[in-house]
Amino acid sequence: MNAQFATTLLPLPAALQSASLPGPRHPARRRPGGGFAIHAKALARFNRLLGRLQHVPLEREQLVAAWRELLDRSSREHCTAGIEQRLQLAVAVERMIRDAxxxxxxxxIAPARVVVSYIHGKHELIPRQAARARRLDDAIVVDAAWPQLGGEVDSYLDYCRLRAIEAEWRGCPVGQFTFTRADWQQARHAEASLLAHVRRVGQTSYLPAGTTALFRIR
Structure with missing residues (x-):
């Protein structure tokens, strides 16, 4: 599995990165409204899942603050984009583990199954009817799993790209020929070698050094 991954994750609400939040835990925070409700048992279950992904537990106040960021017009757009990106990555994770x-x-494999199981599970942390915050918990799970999954998902997506190119060359659908991980690695190496050759040619000349103009166009 690759230690590094190319996909740059867009930001989620900044409150999710805070170990603690400033100010007293005012009772009003316990009822944020808008269909947003965090129950103690659900949060404990969610934090156990995050522990399986080697992620620190979240506090209820962090989630409420994250919900408020999603309601705020100045931060809503980039936070929503971060959630949508992770949902798309979750689709890629599911494709990856289901692709024979x-x-x-x-x-x-284990973190990928955790992600897919939570995405399709019935024990959600944040109600789907919560204004603006729906699917935030799904995005958090993908985010927690990404250090373990990012390199592999990037590899799989590149595999899909090269497999599609191979299918185009063969003139047949993807499912009508064998293309394994080893085939992908070989195709990836060949592509890298070709690109390196093209770069070298672009910086050099096939003519011997010091050769003057040998061709004349009339």
Whole structure:
């Protein structure tokens, strides 16, 4: 599995990154309204899941503050984009573990299953009717799993890209030929070698050094 991954994650609400929030825990925070409700048992269950992904637990106040960021017009757009990006990545994770032609790295399988199970599960932390915050908990799970999944998902997406190119060359659908992880690695190496050759050619000349103009166009 790759230690590094190319996908740059867009930001989620900044409150999720805060170890603690300033100010007293005022009772009014317990009832934020707008369909947003966090129950103690649901949060404990959610934090146990985050622990399986080696992520620090979240406090209820962080989630309420994150919800308020999503309601705020100045921060809503980039936070919503971050949620949508992670939902798209969750689709890629599910495709990856269900694709029989891709041999996923062993260390990626468990966190991938955690993500897919939560996305489709019935034990949601944040009610789907919560204004603006729906699917925030799904995005948090993807975010928590990403250090373990990012490199493998990027590899899988590149595999899909090169497999599609191979299908185009063959003139047949993707499912009508064998294209394994080893085939992807070989195709990736060949592509990298070709790009390196093109770069070298662009910086040099096939003519011997010091050769003057040998061709004349009339």
């Amino acid at each position: 032609t891709w041999q996923a790295a062993n260390e990626a």
